[in-house]
Amino acid sequence: MFGRTYAGRRVLVTGHTGFKGSWLALWLARLGAKVTGLALAPDTEPSHWNLLGLDVDSRIVDIRDRDAVRSAVRAADPEIVFHMAAQPLVRRAYREPVETWATNVLGTAHMLDACRELTSLAAVVAITTDKCYENREWAWGYREIDRLGGHDPYSASKAGAELVVASYRRSFFDGPGRPGLATARAGNVIGGGDWSEDRLVPDLARASAAGGVLEVRSPQATRPWQHVLECLSGYLVLGQRLAQGGRQFAEAWNFGPEHQSNRTVAQVLEELRRHWPAARWKHEAREHPHEARLLQLDSSKAHALLGWHPVWSFEEGTAATAQWYRAWHESRAVKSAEQLDAYAQAAAARGLAWPTDTP
Numbered sequence: 001m002f003g004r005t006y007a008g009r010r011v012l013v014t015g016h017t018g019f020k021g022s023w024l025a026l027w028l029a030r031l032g033a034k035v036t037g038l039a040l041a042p043d044t045e046p047s048h049w050n051l052l053g054l055d056v057d058s059r060i061v062d063i064r065d066r067d068a069v070r071s072a073v074r075a076a077d078p079e080i081v082f083h084m085a086a087q088p089l090v091r092r093a094y095r096e097p098v099e100t101w102a103t104n105v106l107g108t109a110h111m112l113d114a115c116r117e118l119t120s121l122a123a124v125v126a127i128t129t130d131k132c133y134e135n136r137e138w139a140w141g142y143r144e145i146d147r148l149g150g151h152d153p154y155s156a157s158k159a160g161a162e163l164v165v166a167s168y169r170r171s172f173f174d175g176p177g178r179p180g181l182a183t184a185r186a187g188n189v190i191g192g193g194d195w196s197e198d199r200l201v202p203d204l205a206r207a208s209a210a211g212g213v214l215e216v217r218s219p220q221a222t223r224p225w226q227h228v229l230e231c232l233s234g235y236l237v238l239g240q241r242l243a244q245g246g247r248q249f250a251e252a253w254n255f256g257p258e259h260q261s262n263r264t265v266a267q268v269l270e271e272l273r274r275h276w277p278a279a280r281w282k283h284e285a286r287e288h289p290h291e292a293r294l295l296q297l298d299s300s301k302a303h304a305l306l307g308w309h310p311v312w313s314f315e316e317g318t319a320a321t322a323q324w325y326r327a328w329h330e331s332r333a334v335k336s337a338e339q340l341d342a343y344a345q346a347a348a349a350r351g352l353a354w355p356t357d358t359p
Helices: 019-030 048-052 066-076 090-095 097-115 153-172 200-209 228-243 265-275 300-306 314-331 336-349
Strands: 010-014 034-039 057-060 080-083 123-127 180-186 188-190 214-216 222-227 252-255 262-264 281-283
Touching (some): 010 019, 010 066, 019 034, 019 048, 019 228, 034 066, 048 336, 057 066, 066 097, 090 097, 090 153, 097 123, 097 153, 123 228, 180 228, 188 228, 188 314, 200 214, 200 314, 214 265, 222 228, 222 314, 228 252, 228 300, 228 336, 252 300, 262 265, 265 314, 314 336
Parallel strands (some): 010 034, 034 057, 080 123, 123 180, 180 252
């Protein structure tokens, strides 16, 4: 899988102490990469990053600190960068809009400004979100050419990050010999090891561990749900293509689930309960800050041009998520490496081990 693209390569992951970043660091370490992480210290207890105990160069840096970012990036001297560090929570962004903009927009600019000084850099993949689109709550999926926007501070800040990347691509990363710079947009990501505030699955896990019932704000809201390994496989394929010199891939990409994985919150919760009966929920009928009720992604471009496709079905992804939390709560077992192996085996069995050679 991915050939030898990452083996022995210096790879920088920002946000490595977070949910998605820790899973990516695990996968890269398994691929033989020399991983450096740049992030704040974990802000939850427990944290997936601490539980993994990976032997990587972990640097605690605030991406809002331009000088600290530049110093850390220079020291790491990466060949490939995955920029994931962000303020990723919608409701926190309502409470802390300025901090969210500073992290997601200026933080991205600080990272790219440091990266443009590197001589060995081959590829940068900046991770944003499906919420960067101007959401009109229509019935079809958003494509990479659709308008950016955002009602809430989080969504708008990620659209702003997309504009920062596009500007740096045209101004500093264009032309022969320059690193490939792309953005990646994924759907609502689930999976074991997430303990963030105000997220559906972590909130359910906390309520279940306490013997309580989760109160759900919008059970009929529809999202493109996908297991964390799905979008990470897309990021890795994209990083591979860019590192192999594929400058035609230096643009925006969607990595969402198949259409049948667009489900309501209630459907996700009921599917999780099938594998974790202790998980219980009810509708909380109160006023809350605005959140979109319908959002879908069109990933046809990644299917056609990168050869990337989802591996696990909605049912398989939710089962893996429930089984991870259930194992943790019942025996403190961490199933991440085991589930990564199962995912890779499923990809190979379905002929989805992804391209390993330059097209």
